[in-house]
Amino acid sequence: DGGITQSPKYLFRKEGQNVTLSCEQNLNHDAMYWYRQDPGQGLRLIYYSQIVNDFQKGDIAEGYSVSREKKESFPLTVTSAQKNPTAFYLCASSPRDGEAFFGQGTRLTVV
């Protein structure tokens, strides 16, 4: 189903805790992305990566960190510095200049 997998589907975070969202793709895509979606809102770019060991900040990178050690994997860490992390997080991958395929998303809630 698109070859891109996010886990977990639901995640609960306590105040002051770091959590990591997983994103894996087997589509051999060079580019990977993380977006945040708030209820009734659009997709805001957090980080993106064009190639292994390289990534760039998007529009709302503060309080988040990523790594791209393997082509297939692009994990996102939501740190305690992110003051309002409750949202729906979508990972995507694409070939250069091509269609982006999305994972099923992770719904993060602060408890």
Next chain:
Amino acid sequence: GENVEQHPSTLSVQEGDSAVIKCTYSDSASNYFPWYKQELGKRPQLIIDIRSNVGEKKDQRIAVTLNKTAKHFSLHITETQPEDSAVYFCAATYSSASKIIFGSGTRLSIRP
């Protein structure tokens, strides 16, 4: 910086009528313009796309037009059906950065 504006934010049309959603982009280097449909609680999925060397593309009831000079592109849905109800996103990307920027979305409702 790169920006994509999308209008309207909500759209309600009678079943069988047409729906049009418009987007503008800021980066003249953008060369790929996809449209995504997102149903409630699901991931966005591509419905149609267009590249900067093409002015119009059609796939059954869905068409997209691109005006590079004005930096506008639009989605046209004809003979709307209840299953067309969803949120639609436009996006723009350019090859030098592989960065996909989305519009803010349009919630389309089809009235029976």
